[in-house]
Amino acid sequence: MLKKIPFRQIRWPGWVVLFVIGFSLVYGMAQLVVGIGFDKDSGQASLSSINFETVTEKTDTYTMSVKTPVIGDSNIHKPIQGWIKQEKEAFLAAVKENKDELGEGYRAHLIIQADVKKATDDTYSIIFNSYQLVNDIRGQQQVKIYTIDASEERILHLSDIMQTSGKAIHIIRNQILKNESIHLVDDKVDKVLSDPASWNWSISPRALTLYFEESEISAKGAGPIQVEVPIKLIRPYLNKKTADALGTSEGTPVNVSIEPEGKYVALTFDDGPSMEVTPRILKILKAHDVQATFFMLGSQAEKYPSLAKRVAEAGHEIGNHTDHHQDLTKIGRNQVAQEIQISSRKIEEATGQIPSSLRPPYGAINHEVVEVAGDYGSPIVLWSVDSLDWKNKNADSINRVVQKEITPGSIILLHDVHPTTADALPTLLTTLEKEGYQFVTVSQLQSINAEESAGPYYGNI
Secondary structure (H helix, E strand, O other), X not given: OOEEOOOEOOOOOHHHHHHHHOOOOOOXXXXXOOOOEEOOOOOOEEOOOOOEEEEXXXXXXXXXXXXXXXXXXXXXXXXXXXXXXHHHHHHHHHHHHOHHHOEOOEOEEEEEEEEEEEOOOOEEEEEEEEEEEOOOOOOEEEEEEEEEEOOOOEEOOHHHOEOOOOHHHHHHHHHHHOOOOOOEOHHHHHHHHOXXXXXXXXXXXXXXXXXXXXXXHEOOOOOEEEEEEEHHHHHHHEOHHHHHHHOOOOOOOOOOOOOOOOOEEEEEEEOOOOOOOHHHHHHHHXXXXXXXXXXXXXXXXXXXXXXXXXXXXOOOEEEEOOOOOOOXXXXXHHHHHHHHHHHHHHHHHHHOOOOOOEOOHHHOOOHHHHHHHHHOOOOEOOEOEEOOOOOOOOHHHHHHHHHHHOOOOOEEEEXXXXXXXXXXXXXXXXXXXXXXXXXXXXXXXXXXXXXXXXXXXXXXX
16 A cells, blocks of 8 residues: 655755655765766776765754765865855854744754766766755755866866857857746846856756756746756857867757746656667657656666666666665665665766666665665655556556546656556657646756645555
């Protein structure tokens, strides 16, 4: 029997709050071998030689969970630590200001998550998501990005990789103006565009991604807005080193500007990659211009690394589904840690991406699983609509189940190991598109300012 957890008035990263803070926060420090390192001999960047530290703290009035990379070079380390210090000080000041309303079971929360994304052999972005909840039901979210040239061991400014004036700014402005769901204010847009040095940005072979506070460019202030500028539009304005390093792969730009009232859902695929089914699903998703989240098994990513990489290169989000699909509630703590960590390493080696989150097999979680996942900085993401494709291996049945259960904000559970799932997918996408649904990744869905959302459900199924 599945249990539904109430999920109202939770904003990204509500899943983290729900599954980590809601169950437990532990004292102490846990380290992950998933950072950025610098090989002095080769001059190449490495994703395996430096740690993240996750420090958690719990008091009667607040909890904090802060994940930071440990980087030896002070030119990189000091600015990052300075920003984190500012976030913590601002949070503690807000806690002090609201001390009369805190305690007796009601606490403020600060969560800072960090992820690393690779752009080229030498260029990586460390992306921080800071979430503060003190006296606001929905909390406050901030994105901060540091893009690093590993060969030169320094933080890059946008002007280091491209022209930031004239036609390049005009192109970027046009991309911002395409966000019809946002009530843009021209004067605000012009002011932001006049100061490229202040932008939060990351780059990939597919797009230059910019992150703005909505209040910076709009009459509203609901949180960060993400704008993607396809590389093919700005390639003439990139410097030669950057353009050559990015190559010619442009991919399909993803429109991830989120309208809170929109009908957004996330497709997720578990247990792959598989040679029989995953390529079919990738082809169908591309035909519909849909990005999904693939929760891979480390053992499968290791078995089919080129296919796992294809999934990532197509712009899909990569999650961790453990190494061997064991019920984590039925094995020891050390085995749980191994299933998560070993799988994460295998997936990263195959795809070049650190998994964004963890989906335990069977949706099976307990206090210990949540603690270990928290130790490794892996937010737990489950689902709210089970397609039952693992049970009803029939395309029509899969479509009927999803269409009956789906609501805006749903996370849909599918598997890229059953041929019938691929059979069902074209009709499923077409039908939901006609009903006005739009498809985003899990991380994008988590950023939606939803007053009411579906799920998640959990249970041994």
